[in-house]
Amino acid sequence: MDTTLPPDRSTTPLSAAQIPEDEFRVMRRENLARWPTGAEVDIDEAVAFHKSMPPHKQLAWVMRQAVAQKKCLTQPRGGVATIEMQKDLMRVLDQDGLADILPTTTDSYTRNEQFSAAQKGLEESQKAGRSMLNGYPMVNYGVRRSRELIECVDKPAIVLSGTAHPKLTAEIGLAAGFSGYLGSAIAYTVSYTKDLSIELGIRNHQYLDRLAALYAEKGVELHRRHPGFLTGTNIPPSIAIVTCVLDALLAANQGVRHYGLELGQTLHMVQDAAAIQVCRELCQEYLVAQGFNNVFTPVTSLHWMGAWPQDEAQCAALVCYGGTLAAVGGAANVTTKSTHEAIGIPTAKVNAEGLRMTRMAVYLARHIRLDGFDEFEREKELIRREVRPIVNKTLEMGDGDVAIGAVRAFEAGVIDIPWSPNRHVRGKVMPARDADGYLRYFEKGDMPIPDDVMDFHTESLRRRAEQENVPLSLDLAVQSVFDIAEPLKRLQPSPLVV
Amino acid sequence: MTGETLITGVIGSDTHIVGNRILSMALEKAGFSVIALGALTPADDFIKAAIETDADAILVSSLYGQGELDCQGFRDLCIEAGLNEILLYVGGNLVVGKHPWPGVERRFLDMGFDRAFPPATRTDDVVEALTRDFEARRGRAGKAEP
Numbered sequence: 021m022d023t024t025l026p027p028d029r030s031t032t033p034l035s036a037a038q039i040p041e042d043e044f045r046v047m048r049r050e051n052l053a054r055w056p057t058g059a060e061v062d063i064d065e066a067v068a069f070h071k072s073m074p075p076h077k078q079l080a081w082v083m084r085q086a087v088a089q090k091k092c093l094t095q096p097r098g099g100v101a102t103i104e105m106q107k108d109l110m111r112v113l114d115q116d117g118l119a120d121i122l123p124t125t126t127d128s129y130t131r132n133e134q135f136s137a138a139q140k141g142l143e144e145s146q147k148a149g150r151s152m153l154n155g156y157p158m159v160n161y162g163v164r165r166s167r168e169l170i171e172c173v174d175k176p177a178i179v180l181s182g183t184a185h186p187k188l189t190a191e192i193g194l195a196a197g198f199s200g201y202l203g204s205a206i207a208y209t210v211s212y213t214k215d216l217s218i219e220l221g222i223r224n225h226q227y228l229d230r231l232a233a234l235y236a237e238k239g240v241e242l243h244r245r246h247p248g249f250l251t252g253t254n255i256p257p258s259i260a261i262v263t264c265v266l267d268a269l270l271a272a273n274q275g276v277r278h279y280g281l282e283l284g285q286t287l288h289m290v291q292d293a294a295a296i297q298v299c300r301e302l303c304q305e306y307l308v309a310q311g312f313n314n315v316f317t318p319v320t321s322l323h324w325m326g327a328w329p330q331d332e333a334q335c336a337a338l339v340c341y342g343g344t345l346a347a348v349g350g351a352a353n354v355t356t357k358s359t360h361e362a363i364g365i366p367t368a369k370v371n372a373e374g375l376r377m378t379r380m381a382v383y384l385a386r387h388i389r390l391d392g393f394d395e396f397e398r399e400k401e402l403i404r405r406e407v408r409p410i411v412n413k414t415l416e417m418g419d420g421d422v423a424i425g426a427v428r429a430f431e432a433g434v435i436d437i438p439w440s441p442n443r444h445v446r447g448k449v450m451p452a453r454d455a456d457g458y459l460r461y462f463e464k465g466d467m468p469i470p471d472d473v474m475d476f477h478t479e480s481l482r483r484r485a486e487q488e489n490v491p492l493s494l495d496l497a498v499q500s501v502f503d504i505a506e507p508l509k510r511l512q513p514s515p516l517v518v
Numbered sequence: 519m520t521g522e523t524l525i526t527g528v529i530g531s532d533t534h535i536v537g538n539r540i541l542s543m544a545l546e547k548a549g550f551s552v553i554a555l556g557a558l559t560p561a562d563d564f565i566k567a568a569i570e571t572d573a574d575a576i577l578v579s580s581l582y583g584q585g586e587l588d589c590q591g592f593r594d595l596c597i598e599a600g601l602n603e604i605l606l607y608v609g610g611n612l613v614v615g616k617h618p619w620p621g622v623e624r625r626f627l628d629m630g631f632d633r634a635f636p637p638a639t640r641t642d643d644v645v646e647a648l649t650r651d652f653e654a655r656r657g658r659a660g661k662a663e664p
Contacts (some may be wrong), residue, residue, distance in 0.1 A: 128531040128582055132558075137531075141587055151614050154583040180535075212533045213557045253536045327537075330638050363637055364583050364611035439558035441535040498540055505638070 032109065034219050036273040036423040039230045047227060051187045055135050057162030058188060063234065066195040069167070070240040079121060079200035079415035080278050081177035081241040081320045086120075086352040092382045093353040094118070095320075096371050097180055099125030099155030101145035103165055105157045107367045114173045117372030118379055120481055122177045124169060124198065127155035131212065135159050154365055155181075159188050163195045170197035176273035178202060181474045184209040184221045186228045190420035194235065199477075200243035202282075203228065204267035205424055207247045210437045210445050218430045221256065222358055222423050225267075226274055235277025245280035245320065248299075252325030253439040254500055255284055255453040256459045257295030258406035258469075262435060264299055265306045265411050269422040272312040280318050282355070284325040285345050287338075287504065288457045293390045294399035296321060302407055310422075320353040321346035323378075327505035334357040334508060339374050343381030348388050354378055362505070399458075402473065409468040410435060433466030439501075452497040454486055462497045522574040522652055525567050527555030530588035533580035539611070541579070544641035550648070561592055565599045575605035575648065578631075583614035593630025597651065605651055607644070610634030 032043075039047070052058030075081040075492055087091050096119055098109050105123065113119045139159040145152045156165055178200030179193040186203045193201065209221025232242045246267050248260040264281045271279050281296050281303060296319050307315050323342035328335055336359050346354035356479065358374030360366035366374070390396040402507040413434050418425020429435045433446035440447055450464030460477040461469065478492075485492040502510075526542045528534055535557040540556040553571050555563055566577050576596075580588060589608060596604055608631045612622055624635040633647055639664045 128584055134531065137587075141584070144587070152584070152587055154614055214533075214556055251536070297573045360616055363616045364581075365614050367615065437537070439536045441533050441555075498543070501540065502534060 025261050029517050032425050034222065034427065035372055036235070036270060036418075036421050037491045038274050039226060041075055044227075044234070047442065048231075050189060051227070054188055055158055055159055057192060057422060060163035060192050061195045063195065063238070066163075066197070067235065067238045067240050068236070069197055070199065073170075073197065073199075077170075077174065077176050078241075079178055080241040082121065083243050083278075083280065083352060084174050084316065087316075087318050088440075090350070092347050092351055092386075092394075093120035094356055094375050094379050094382070095121035095178070095353055096123055096356050096358075096375050097125050097400055098123045098368070098371055099127065099180070100151040101127065101153035101155075101157065102151070102212065102221060103146075103156070103161055103168060105151055106169060110169060110173050112345050112368035113371050114175055116369070117375035119175065119375050121200070122175050123154040123180050124158065124166075124193070125179040126158050126174055126178060126179070126183075126189055128155035128182075129153070130157050130189060131181050131185065133185045133188065135326070137352070139257050152190070163192055166192060166196035166198075176243075177202065177243070180207065182212050184216050184224055185215045187224060190228045190231055194231065194242065194290050200230065200245060200280075202247050203243045204263075205270050206263045206267050206435075207250055210263075210440045210442050211247070211251045212248075212441075214441050214443060215286070218427045222270060222426065226270065227242055229271040229274035229276045232271075235270045236275065236277065241278050243278055243280055243411050243477045244276050246271075246282055247280035249284035249322050249325045250437055251439045251441075254326060254453070254459055254497075255438065256406075256451050256461060257283065257286065257291060257298070257456075258403050258410070259352055259435075259437065259449070260284065261295065261299045261403065261407045262410045263415075265407070266304050266414060266422055266426050266435075268303050268315065268317065269310060269312075270306060270426075273422070278316045280320055280353075282320045282322055284322045285342055286459045287324055287341070287345070288459070289345055290346060290390065290393075290399050291458050292321065293349040294396055294403055296351050298400050298407070300401045302404065302411075306411060314452075318352035319350075320355055321349055321351035322355045323357040324504060328357070328361040329505050329507065330362045331507065335359040335361055336377060338504070339377045340381045343378035346378075347382040347385035348390065350389065350477065354382065372415070374433055402476070406469050409470065413468050436465040449498045450494065451500065453484070453500040453503055455484035456480065459500075461494055462494070521551065522648075523551045523553065523571050524557065524648070525553050525564055525571070525573045525576045526579070527559035527564060528557045528579045528581070529559055529561060529564070530580065530582075530584055531558060532580055532582040532584070532588075532608075533557045534579070537581070538579040541577070541641050541644060544645065545577075545648075548645045560596055561588065564592075565595050565601065568596075568601055568604060569599055573604065574652065575607065577644070578606070578608045580608065580610045580612055583611060585610060585612040586614075589626065589629055589631075592594060596630075605648075605655075607629045607633045607635065608646070609639055609644070613638050
């Protein structure tokens with residue numbers, strides 16, 4: 021648990037400014053001494069290894085190609101307890117799933133830096149012959165062993181480690197040859213921790229971003245990426261985009277010039293396509309306004325992150341539709357799920373099937389775009405009108421310093437996240453799905469969303485309440501959490517049966 | 519007939535809070551007194567809270583697959599702490615991967631849980647099970663003191 025972690029010893033006041041070289045050297049030395057495999061990290065050797073890989077195994081290059089060729093790549097998630105199982109998984113996802121990007125998800129003990137517990141889970145999994153961890157214990161295996169994962173496939177690989185404690189996992193993973201790393205200060209602190217402050221979350225990720233910038237200084241461009249799905253539960257696009265903008269600014273301040281953005285799908289095609297376009301547009305707008313003119317920001321769309329139906333056929337529809345949404349939205353990449361999503365972690369075979377379903381859907385929708393369609397243009401303007409007041413107020417509260425502004429904005433509830441486990445998040449905001457299937461705000465908490473925009477949200481939710489003959493209340497927001505997971509008989513009853 | 523004190527929370531390094539929060543809201547609405555420990559709760563914290571509040575039941579949630587590791591020895595911890603009779607429920611996606619439910623349920627009942635609940639359990643079903651189990655216990659207590 022995060023309360024048991026050693027306190028951050030940094031005494032310098034929080035700021036967005038880049039960590040100075042000499043200070044970072046000390047921070048790295050202390051960090052790498054926390055577990056024996058830290059001694060295996062030699063950044064110059066790692067840089068030479070990255071440079072020895074062909075471009076098609078380097079995720080930064082691959083993402084740039086995807087954007088240049090207007091292609092939507094596919095990427096699964098996946099991690100298991102032992103390296104033998106992990107190699108098998110990555111080979112299946114590569115060969116049977118045709119994944120463009122291969123994942124290594126770490127287990128939840130590793131994510132919380134409980135490396136002794138991860139070791140126990142690893143050993144019990146070896147004994148049991150099945151994975152008892154929900155991911156790969158990257159730090160326990162270390163740099164040399166984990167490089168075998170990079171060498172067993174001919175695709176680029178990304179570390180997926182849902183955590184606000186990325187410092188050691190990132191050192192090991194990047195040195196092993198992973199060329200992508202998912203995770204960011206605000207997004208992961210609010211979605212994966214209970215007690216960690218926004219400030220410490222920012223500091224932990226400043227380390228990660230500074231490390232990526234160090235690789236860049238040495239000639240290796242890495243794909244850093246923002247986990248925009250947040251708590252995965254009915255996140256309206258404007259909240260995701262606010263965190264994308266702020267985390268992108270934090271990363272750019274540390275020297276990152278390649279920063280992927282993610283958006284979890286709302287499952288409304290117009291809303292999702294609008295979100296992808298506006299996310300890219302507003303991140304660039306604020307980056308350029310702060311003097312960062314050359315940050316590459318490809319967008320990844322994520323299959324539905326909320327509760328999934330038990331029925332595998334319903335899940336298959338969600339998987340395919342998720343490919344359609346990513347393609348129509350013009351995303352550079354889609355992160356996939358599978359028909360096993362409701363019960364947890366999929367087998368390699370089912371995971372690979374999810375990739376192929378998605379890939380076919382991307383293919384079918386590859387030429388379809390919504391530009392110029394009235395409802396699409398209206399939705400984009402609505403999102404802009406929600407994001408800008410929140411970001412502007414946050415920057416104002418930090419007197420231009422995005423790190424300080426973010427901390428103060430969370431304290432004041434100017435930024436709020438639905439369903440967050442973190443006690444530093446106000447948690448008053450409450451989204452719900454409206455009559456047309458859009459995610460809207462039932463309650464905005466203390467976020468500075470304009471009144472006329474809120475009137476629009478309230479009205480669209482009132483129409484759903486009237487249609488379903490229920491009161492417009494918190495129950496509607498709770499019901500919206502389960503909507504998509506309901507059985508078909510409830511979701512789409514036959515109109516002929518009275 | 520309610521009013522019993524329940525401890526809820528998500529065990530171990532698991533951050534999946536949404537279902538647990540909705541369950542806690544439903545239990546409160548049903549008349550129970552709910553101490554919600556939230557996400558990322560170590561096993562010891564469940565026990566501590568149960569002792570402090572003289573709780574009648576502990577409801578453990580786990581969604582991330584590592585519940586099997588986190589729940590090992592949970593009943594023993596309760597007994598060591600003097601909570602011999604406390605009602606123990608567990609629910610969620612309890613193991614890594616897709617396994618037939620009866621086997622998973624058996625594994626957790628063998629660990630000492632009174633009931634285990636599969637994914638997609640409705641909050642009403644939990645309220646009903648609690649009501650039944652508490653009534654049975656009151657019945658037993660009644661017979662013991664004729």
